[in-house]
Amino acid sequence: MASHVGERMSGSIGVNILLYSFYALSYAIPGGIILIHSLGGGLLDMMFSMPMSRMQESEADYIGLMLMAEACYDPREAVGFWQRMEAAARRQGEEVPELMSTHPSNQHRIEKIQSWLPHALEKFQTSDCQGTSAFADAFRRALERGTQFQTIYM
Template sequence: MKKELSVYVLSLLMLTGCSSVPLTGRKQLLLVSDQEVLSSSLTQYKDYIKSAQKSTNATQTAMVLRVGKNIAAATERYLRSNGLSDEIKEFAWEFNLVKSDEINAFCMPGGKIVVYEGLMKLVSSDDELAVVLGHEVAHAVAKHSNERISQQMLTQYGAQILGQTLSQKSEMVQTIASTVYGVGAQYGVTLPFSRKHETEADYMGLILMTMAGYNPDKAVTFWQKMSASSGGKVPEFMSTHPSDARRINDIQKELPAIKAKYRK
């Protein structure tokens, strides 16, 4: 009875939590409200910013702000023109350049985006920076953080159902089954899900930067530079990101259609 009830609850959650990603139309499961995600992420972001050392490079800081604001503006124009004006109130855009040699950038829900100085060493133009910021803005617009939280919730529910199913088995069997389930969930669900988000953010980012007036062809050369700068590669099936070669290949395939449809 408990098993049937758990399956029913999972089915109900999946039916009531369905949404669609702007620009791609992909169906996604969102089990947590935007308000809950934004409240939690804002607290984490404020804590991070308090401890982070902001860059003193005025030129690069101005560059991040300039390109970020242009892409945010293009994003909001798209949302308004496609009947998604209500989504705009969820964003309070903020673009910061932080002093760190790490080659990275990240996005928090609600449009809080941080770029590290190390990444700026690979950026030689506004167009190349737009590749990065378009990608990060896309994560926010697609609500990938919310979706990952929801996916983790389902994983936990699945583990509970598994435990109920094996409740009459020996402790050893339960332990082995739980271990297998955990490994299967990580490599079969969580990591591929993360790679899907990265690929989707690449695609959406190309569109957003193009709508903002930047050259999407620069995405290929930028990711080639990123690939050359990286050290040892993690096997793709164990990584949260697609391989460099796959990422570049996917971008090259999408570019002609994106330029034809979205270039001003």
């Protein structure tokens, strides 16, 4: 939808030119190739690739939120989802500083989604969701009855 692969490929051309320029210059410095190889790729990733990836992830979050709203899912639920993801990451000690990640932090995602919610809610309210909502409510009631049946008879 958003052509992120194409963007990444065209963006990597500039990064590769820069990296290979550093490689060429490193031959003038004893041990330079080792230094450039060790640090160069990681530094360029942090300066170019990771920020681009985080931007693309944010764009994907926005597109997903709008699609969610148009498909009659309440977009406000996205905030709760990312709050649960944040809590799980904290419990498991898996928090990675955003600067070192290809994805926005969960907290940053929550903030962005909250800023997009007015537009998403507008889409949600203008979508023809009456039929979908009625079906979802009927399904929920049937599921609850099934759970009660299972508790009583099994």
